[in-house]
Amino acid sequence: MALERKEVEHVALLARLELSEEELTRFHRQLDNILGYVEKLNEADTSGVEPLAHAAASGNVFREDEVKPSLERAEALAQAPDSDGWFFRVPRIIDMGGEL
Amino acid sequence: MAEYEAVIGLEVHVQLNTKSKLFCGCSTAFGAEANTQTCPVCLGLPGVLPVLNRAAFEKSVRAALALDCEIAPFTKFDRKNYYYPDLPKNYQISQYDLPLSRNGRLAFEVAGHEKSVRIRRAHLEEDAGKLLHEDPRGSGRSLVDLNRTGTPLLEIVTEPDLSSAEEAVAYLMALKQLLKYVDVSDCEMQEGSMRCEPNVSVRPKGAKELGVKTEIKNLNSFRNVAAAIEYEIERHIKLLEAGQRVRQETMLWDADRGATAPMRSKEEAQDYRYFPEPDLPPFTMTAEETGRLRATLPELPAARRARFETALGLDAYSAGVLTAERPVADWYESVLSAGAPAPEAAKWVINDCLREREDRKLDFADFPVKPAELAALIGLVEKKTINPTIARQKLLPAMFETKRGAAELVKELGLAQVTDAGAISAAVEAAIAKNPKALADYRGGKAEAVMFLVGQVMRETKGKANAGAVRELLEKRLAELK
Structure with missing residues (x-):
């Protein structure tokens, strides 16, 4: 198989999926098949074809900069598994610093 | 290393x-x-x-x-x-x-x-x-x-x-x-x-x-x-x-x-x-x-600073201070539009208005003194209607306090410079009469005595006399008494 098992494990970890050994084996095979199928596209002759950066045909869709009412806090918090009435509550994060 | x-x-x-x-x-x-x-x-x-x-x-x-x-x-x-x-x-x-x-x-x-x-x-x-x-x-x-x-x-x-x-x-x-x-x-x-x-x-x-x-x-x-x-x-x-x-x-x-x-x-x-x-x-x-958006850009700080130096004749320091923030530069240019000369207006904005802003926590976008009124104050000083010290210490603070016009406040607070020769002359005579020691010092050759007497006259006239004129008159009078 062209795809390595540890790549499947890596992708599963990034997607926060906990896979059993049996699932890993099965998804490894399936993913490898999918990639092999997509690989076929590389056989198409695309010389002289502009690379497509985006599948959407038309663009420049804007909204104006206007404030619209937000959700009531209670309603926003109700969508989450845990809150204290003011904040969403999540398991304690040790890794400081955020991403941005 | x-x-x-x-x-x-x-x-x-x-x-x-x-x-x-x-x-x-x-x-x-x-x-x-x-x-x-x-x-x-x-x-x-x-x-x-x-x-x-x-x-x-x-x-x-x-x-x-x-x-x-x-x-x-x-x-x-x-x-x-x-x-x-x-x-x-x-x-x-x-x-x-x-x-x-x-x-x-x-x-x-x-x-x-x-x-x-x-x-x-x-x-x-x-x-x-x-x-x-x-x-x-x-x-x-x-x-x-x-x-x-x-x-x-x-x-x-x-x-x-x-x-x-x-x-x-x-x-x-x-x-x-x-x-x-x-x-x-x-x-x-x-x-x-x-x-x-x-x-x-x-x-x-x-x-x-x-x-x-x-x-x-x-x-x-x-x-x-x-x-x-x-x-x-x-x-x-x-x-x-x-x-x-x-x-x-x-x-x-x-x-x-x-x-x-x-x-x-x-x-x-x-x-x-x-x-x-x-x-x-x-x-x-x-x-x-892109061109339409480019046209909406204001003059950028570096260009504005260069123009303040070349076209307005400001020194590099003043041009830098005045263009540091756009509202200040805009306000300053409004003072010029109201007729004030650039270097003089620059001094007033940098030394006085910026300090007032700090002290009073003001915002140039909504400044209590209008640009035209600072221009009016500068005009009053130039025409010698008021002297610069009074303008700085009395008139401008009053303008910040009351948000009223310069000319109006000069009249109301009696800040106009004393130009009446008779009044100045009377104050000079009074100062000499009240300070015999200064006269003696002067006669003894102490030149500082003149400045002391100038100070006394300025106090007598509440600072409204023209210091130059006072000094001239004093020196003439003292020479006569020597």
Whole structure:
């Protein structure tokens, strides 16, 4: 198989999926098949074809900069598994610093 | 010990000053109660579609133009995937390989010389929410406020063209000045509307190859930016001197300790799996559209400063102070439009109005003294209706207090200069009569006695006499009495 098992494990970890050994084996095979199928596209002759950066045909869709009412806090918090009435509550994060 | 040089690049995020968020209509107002500015779009609920805020896009393009960037004729958004509780969608909508602008530059002055920094790119993205790591009520969990989620950010990345903490801070100040001039951001580091992440590396002086770099996070003031960069440069040099290697990692600045420490590095390397955002169709910019936005740019600070020097004849210092902030420069130019001569008006604005602003916490956009009234005050001094000291110490403060006109207050407060020769002469006689010692001193050859008597006359006339005229008259009279 062209795809390595540890790549499947890596992708599963990034997607926060906990896979059993049996699932890993099965998804490894399936993913490898999918990639092999997509690989076929590389056989198409695309010389002289502009690379497509985006599948959407038309663009420049804007909204104006206007404030619209937000959700009531209670309603926003109700969508989450845990809150204290003011904040969403999540398991304690040790890794400081955020991403941005 | 070998000599080293530092190589620094900066990644800056500024919050665009739009009314609503980047992809939804929630307010971006600062300081609202937690989780009161969210909606299904910025909460990342299933089935919603983002729609780009036109003002955010246009402000980004204007900022990029002010930074001398090329505007991309075609740009798109991408998803940057990662898990963190401040990011409800588990991806951030950002721009990856086709940012809206590239290849700009920003020139500024540092330690008396001109420095130009290349801008690699400027792109638009959404902000994440705010995470409180410790629940003050002791639940042992972390708290999340998603008000900030989806707020528009412009990310501006430089090439590694800076070589000291001083240059980095000078760049940030010039960037802040520029972005405030074009009205795209407030750029307040303390409030988080401007954030800076420096990349620092060192190498033996003159070496071609770059050293291993570290990135610094958690900087909330210019002072911290400078201190953290200096700390990292020194840390790298110490490691190299000891024959060790610098590890490429992200460091967190601890302002209390005045030191950096490695951010707990994740076991997995960063893998953001960028891909085009399918929910947002791409954007095209024609030359006409770019030109239309370019036409909305004001005169930029560097050009304005140069014009203040060349066309208005101001010295470099005054031109710099007056153009530091756009509202001050605008206000100053209104004083000139009302007829005041440029150098004189510059003195009044710099020495008096700027100080009053500090003392009274005023804003030039809504200044209690109107530009035409400062011009009127300057005119009254020029015509010798009032003397400069009275204008400075009595008239201008009264104008700030009452918000009334200069001429009106001169009349009402009786501030007009005493030009009546008879009145001045009487005051001179009185001063001489009341101060026989001064007269004796003068006769004894002490020239300072004249100045003492001038002071007495000015006091007698409550400062309204013309000091030059008083002195002339006194000297004449004293000579007669000698």
